[in-house]
Amino acid sequence: xxxxxxxxxxxxxxxxxxxxxxxxxxxxxxxxxxxxxxxxxxxxxxxxxxxxxxxxxxxxxxxxxxxxxxxxxxxxxxxxxxxxxxxxxxxxxxxxxxxxxxxxxxxxxxxxxxxxxxxxxxxxxxxxxxxxxxxxxxxxxxxxxxxxxxxxxxxxxxxxxxxxxxxxxxxx
Amino acid sequence: xxxxxxxxxxxxxxxxxxxxxxxxxxxxxxxxxxxxxxxxxxxxxxxxxxxxxxxxxxxxxxxxxxxxxxxxxxxxxxxxxxxxxxxxxxxxxxxxxxxxxxxxxxxxxxxxxxxxxxxxxxxxxxxxxxxxxxxxxxxxxxxxxxxxxxxxxxxxxxxxxxxxxxxxxxxxxxxxxxxxxxxxxxxxxxxxxxxxxxxxxxxxxxxxxxxxxxxxxxxxxxxxxxxxxxxxxxxxxxxxxxxxxxxxxxxxxxxxxxxxxxxxxxxxxxxxxxxxxxxxxxxxxxxxxxxxxxxxxxxxxxxxxxxxxxxxxxxxxxxxxxxxxxxx
Numbered sequence: 001x002x003x004x005x006x007x008x009x010x011x012x013x014x015x016x017x018x019x020x021x022x023x024x025x026x027x028x029x030x031x032x033x034x035x036x037x038x039x040x041x042x043x044x045x046x047x048x049x050x051x052x053x054x055x056x057x058x059x060x061x062x063x064x065x066x067x068x069x070x071x072x073x074x075x076x077x078x079x080x081x082x083x084x085x086x087x088x089x090x091x092x093x094x095x096x097x098x099x100x101x102x103x104x105x106x107x108x109x110x111x112x113x114x115x116x117x118x119x120x121x122x123x124x125x126x127x128x129x130x131x132x133x134x135x136x137x138x139x140x141x142x143x144x145x146x147x148x149x150x151x152x153x154x155x156x157x158x159x160x161x162x163x164x165x166x167x168x169x170x171x172x
Numbered sequence: 173x174x175x176x177x178x179x180x181x182x183x184x185x186x187x188x189x190x191x192x193x194x195x196x197x198x199x200x201x202x203x204x205x206x207x208x209x210x211x212x213x214x215x216x217x218x219x220x221x222x223x224x225x226x227x228x229x230x231x232x233x234x235x236x237x238x239x240x241x242x243x244x245x246x247x248x249x250x251x252x253x254x255x256x257x258x259x260x261x262x263x264x265x266x267x268x269x270x271x272x273x274x275x276x277x278x279x280x281x282x283x284x285x286x287x288x289x290x291x292x293x294x295x296x297x298x299x300x301x302x303x304x305x306x307x308x309x310x311x312x313x314x315x316x317x318x319x320x321x322x323x324x325x326x327x328x329x330x331x332x333x334x335x336x337x338x339x340x341x342x343x344x345x346x347x348x349x350x351x352x353x354x355x356x357x358x359x360x361x362x363x364x365x366x367x368x369x370x371x372x373x374x375x376x377x378x379x380x381x382x383x384x385x386x387x388x389x390x391x392x393x394x395x396x397x398x399x400x401x402x403x404x405x406x407x408x409x410x411x412x413x414x415x416x417x418x419x420x421x422x423x424x425x426x427x428x429x430x431x432x433x434x435x436x437x438x439x440x441x442x443x444x445x446x447x448x449x450x451x452x453x454x455x456x457x458x459x460x461x462x463x464x465x466x467x468x469x470x471x472x473x474x475x476x477x478x479x480x481x482x483x484x485x486x487x488x489x490x491x492x493x494x495x496x497x498x499x500x
Contacts, residue, residue: 020178037178037220040207060208067274076274079204083178084222127274134273136252148408149272 022086026051027095037083042066044082045092053093053122057151064150067123067130068092074130076149093122096129104167105129112163116154124150128164140165173210180222184383187223188352192381194219199383201244202279204271205287213297214288214304228282228385231255237391240349243282243384247337248273250281260389262398262419266340269402272409282384285338285348285364288375289331289439290411291320302328303372310372318477319413322485323469324438329372330475333365333440334411340400342441343417343433347388352381358388365440372439394419394431399495401488402435412436414485416492420456425497427451427460432468432493437485444468456497458490465489 019034024044031049042059045051045068054077057065061079068077069091096103105125108114115121127150137143143161152160177194181187191197196218200206209215226244231253234240239259241250250256251267271279293299293311300309312320312330320330338361346361365376378384397420404410415435421428430451434442447467454460465486472482494500 037176038173038210059211061204061272061275064272064274073277074274075278076204079207079275079278081178081200081203081207081220081222084180084200084203084224130277131273134248145408146273149274 020083022083024049024082024085024088024090026090027092033082035082037081039082040078041068041070041080041082041085041090042077045077045090048082051092051094054126055119055122057120057123062151063120063123064127065120065123067127067150069126069130072130072133074127091126091129093126096125103129105132105163108163108166109160112159112166113156114159114163115152115156120150120152120154124152124160128167131164132168137164137168143168173207174213174216174218176217177219178222179219180225182225184226184228184351184385187221187226188381188383190221191383192353194221197221199223202246202275202283204275204279205283209288209295212295214295223383224280234388236388238389238393241281241387241389243386244280246277247271247279247281247284248276250337251276259393259395260340260344261395262393262400262417263337263340263344263389265398265400266336266415266417269400269412269415270336281337281387284335285341285384285387286376286378287333287335287338290334291331292316294331303331303368303375306371306373313475316477317475319411319436320475320478321438322472322474322478322481323434323442324367324440325473326368326370326372328370329368329439331368331372331439332436333375333438334436335441336400336402336412336415336435338365339415339417339433339435339441341387341389342443343419343431344393345390345431347390348384349386349388350378350382350384352379352383354381356385357382361441362443368439375439392421394421397422397496397498399492401492401495403484403488414481414488416485416488418489418492418496420493420496422456422497425455427454427456427497430464430493432464432489434468434485434489437472437481442468456493456499458494458499461490461493461497462486464493 022033055065057063061076066077198217200220228242228244230242251264299311348359399418402415417433419431
């Protein structure tokens, strides 16, 4: 690779063995990491920082268990590289409550018994936070369609929709 | 996933330089398909050029009466853009028929065009696949081929293109703008994707060192009379077995122009312009729609498990056109 290219890139290609500096702001806290480029955001959260609330289900963007918010937008943490999120603000399930006070969606999931095993729940709740922010769900059918990226193998869907609807009041 | 190196250039010239200088390099933007394929060892790039922060993320007027979609605008931002919703609702609906909200928030418009097939055998590195490993054979032709092509397939490959967005873009006669160290080029949408023939490893006519910079939409958006009909195994979040983007220009009940693009049936969004032209000047009736559906499907060939798609596609065309004409 020529020097010209080196100068033009903010982050030039590194030799395989060299981890890259990655700065993630997670739930309001700065984390400065050295990660190899193939580490997904999901693995960075769980394996390198210890935020295990975000779950690994399929690891292929199909189940939604790994849903987090990046700069307020819900995405699948398994389908993005941590290095690509350098400098961005990540919110995980651990960042939703205010001290001991649950986030309204967390409280609604408890209230409506919106889970059985609970494995998909962090992803469901983060996804619902994103859904409400997007402001596109006006009806129960809209909630179902716009939560379709979150699979619940226990089949708690009816209660999940109830929980989300109770927070939106049907008027988002 | 195989090990790879990574760079994040800050402008388009640096990005095309970067991809040209590294062996086995690929651009990555949304990553929703590429990373999936890398985890399955279907794609094994040695270097990723991260283009996700390049300034190709705007939707603007294109100076020709239409809109220009920057290659890095997300699928979600495109579908919900007020001008797209108003002038190209067919495109909005097609995008929203695909993937999940999380994926649409990541996936980009340029990347959507470059999605690879969902053929099970392409994904399974333990099986032969001419698209993944040219010359190894096609496992689908005599295998489980329920989701496979009925039009334009070859002896080498019967894979389908998985995109919904591209079916609408095909119907709208979009143009793909690309650039490389050799300069700019624009590719009519119909010539962007290709049929498998003897080289199924090539999904499209983009050169390895070229980058998509934008997608141009012509002025005509068929906002009045259009439908995107998607038929799939579950109500949401599944790839199409058959999809139809239907767009009509009507004068009273008379058809001035018809566009019909099919998804889930071929290696590329499927258009039959002669069949479409046969509707011009005719009244919008179910009988005429049945006739055009017959023309479009006339060359279809099914395999052991996807014969049903032939009748399904025919009926889907009739229903989509009937909805577009507001007959039903």
